[in-house]
Amino acid sequence: MTEKVVGILGRCGGQLGRMLGASASLLNVKVVILDVGETGPAKQVLAPVSPNLAHVDGSFADPDKIRELADKVDVLTVEIEHVDVKSLENIQAISRQTPLAIHPSPFTIHTIQDKFRQKEHLASHGSPISEFLPVDSTEESVRSAAVQLGLPLMLKSRTLAYDGRGNFVVRDISQIPEAISALGNRPLYAEKWVPFAKEIAVMVVRTVDGEVQSYPAVETVHKDNICHLVFAPLRGRDPTLAQRARAVAEAAVKTFTGAGIFGVELFLMQDGGLYINEIAPRPHNSGHYTIEACETSQYENHLRAILGLPLGSTALKVSSSVMLNLIGYSSSLDEITAIANIALGVPGAAVHLYGKSECRKGRKMGHITLVAESDAQLRTRLRPLLEALPGSTP
Numbered sequence: 435m436t437e438k439v440v441g442i443l444g445r446c447g448g449q450l451g452r453m454l455g456a457s458a459s460l461l462n463v464k465v466v467i468l469d470v471g472e473t474g475p476a477k478q479v480l481a482p483v484s485p486n487l488a489h490v491d492g493s494f495a496d497p498d499k500i501r502e503l504a505d506k507v508d509v510l511t512v513e514i515e516h517v518d519v520k521s522l523e524n525i526q527a528i529s530r531q532t533p534l535a536i537h538p539s540p541f542t543i544h545t546i547q548d549k550f551r552q553k554e555h556l557a558s559h560g561s562p563i564s565e566f567l568p569v570d571s572t573e574e575s576v577r578s579a580a581v582q583l584g585l586p587l588m589l590k591s592r593t594l595a596y597d598g599r600g601n602f603v604v605r606d607i608s609q610i611p612e613a614i615s616a617l618g619n620r621p622l623y624a625e626k627w628v629p630f631a632k633e634i635a636v637m638v639v640r641t642v643d644g645e646v647q648s649y650p651a652v653e654t655v656h657k658d659n660i661c662h663l664v665f666a667p668l669r670g671r672d673p674t675l676a677q678r679a680r681a682v683a684e685a686a687v688k689t690f691t692g693a694g695i696f697g698v699e700l701f702l703m704q705d706g707g708l709y710i711n712e713i714a715p716r717p718h719n720s721g722h723y724t725i726e727a728c729e730t731s732q733y734e735n736h737l738r739a740i741l742g743l744p745l746g747s748t749a750l751k752v753s754s755s756v757m758l759n760l761i762g763y764s765s766s767l768d769e770i771t772a773i774a775n776i777a778l779g780v781p782g783a784a785v786h787l788y789g790k791s792e793c794r795k796g797r798k799m800g801h802i803t804l805v806a807e808s809d810a811q812l813r814t815r816l817r818p819l820l821e822a823l824p825g826s827t828p
């Protein structure tokens with residue numbers, strides 16, 4: 435299919451690289467992974483294809499290690515946006531026999547990895563986003579933002595955020611010092627509080643030529659700032675909503691450069707309006723469902739896009755589906771294993787466990803995707819799994 439070798443800048447213990455690797459093996463695409471340790475989730479599913487294509491042990495933030503990976507591959511891609519962009523640019527500038535492709539582009543990663551820069555980019559291209567302001571890490575600056583944007587105020591870290599771990603909801607002015615210290619020394623910005631009715635997500639795949647194709651819009655349900663459930667397709671009374679969400683997501687992804695899959699998170703307002711919350715330039719949690727529920731998974735289409743192969747259909751192939759994230763409850767995997775065992779007895783359930791070396795409270799350890807012939811059947815199949823979650827009330 436292709437002789438090109440793909441290099442993945444992996445996150446320590448990342449599940450996205452693991453699923454990308456699994457997809458690559460089906461297409462017989464050769465992959466080299468950069469990740470800390472010898473046996474991370476991605477390396478577990480992909481043995482090195484040859485000694486000269488051995489995986490690299492190191493960090494996505496280490497320029498030397500990125501260089502080592504780049505020397506082995508034809509196309510570089512990421513499973514995390516917090517990579518060292520300067521190194522990517524430097525590597526791309528080095529002339530070699532066959533030029534190195536980097537997807538998505540360093541420009542795209544640079545723009546998206548700083549949430550404030552991302553918002554400025556989206557605003558300047560006419561994407562719908564809620565109000566936001568730059569702030570310094572001083573009480574005075576955050577107070578002035580609160581006066582302009584109102585309370586509650588969403589204070590966010592510009593960089594290195596995930597699973598809500600860079601967010602602080604300031605409900606009262608007196609909380610400002612606590613908010614600043616909780617977010618550490620990271621650069622901050624402020625967002626107006628968005629009283630959304632629902633959260634929506636759309637995966638969009640972008641080709642090397644800049645063509646975009648979206649997946650169905652889905653509803654995402656968060657618990658404690660972490661994605662808990664993803665329902666596909668999106669249901670609701672407004673027959674125009676899914677199409678509008680897809681159009682907003684496609685237009686936003688068109689403004690970036692480079693190929694690959696993007697996850698677009700949106701807020702749906704009571705009046706039917708849509709705002710973009712944020713964009714991820716990589717496979718995304720809200721797209722896990724595509725493995726079982728769509729004609730072509732987000733992982734396979736990411737590979738096809740970055741390799742310049744024809745894209746696969748993004749259409750749903752089932753009537754109804756839901757993805758349940760398996761989030762660690764403690765340092766023990768027991769609770770997760772118990773739910774996974776129940777899922778083995780549920781028709782239409784696919785269990786994914788990520789093989790992370792340590793379980794921790796709040797850490798994504800796996801997920802279950804359910805497919806069904808109707809929404810009613812889906813709810814029936816989902817019920818025993820939700821009831822088995824620790825802390826659920828029978």
Ligand code: ATP
Nearest residue numbers: 588595596597598599600625626627628656659712
């Ligand atoms: P991830 O990358 O894992 O999706 P993150 O750390 O980048 O998460 P955000 O997506 O910015 O965090 O926010 C996490 C959640 O917090 C959102 O899904 C939403 O539920 C809520 N949220 C974020 N921004 C706002 C806002 N301005 N107003 C109200 N709620 C918000």
Ligand code: MG
Nearest residue numbers: 595596597712
């Ligand atoms: Mg994010």
Ligand code: MG
Nearest residue numbers: 597699711712
């Ligand atoms: Mg988010």
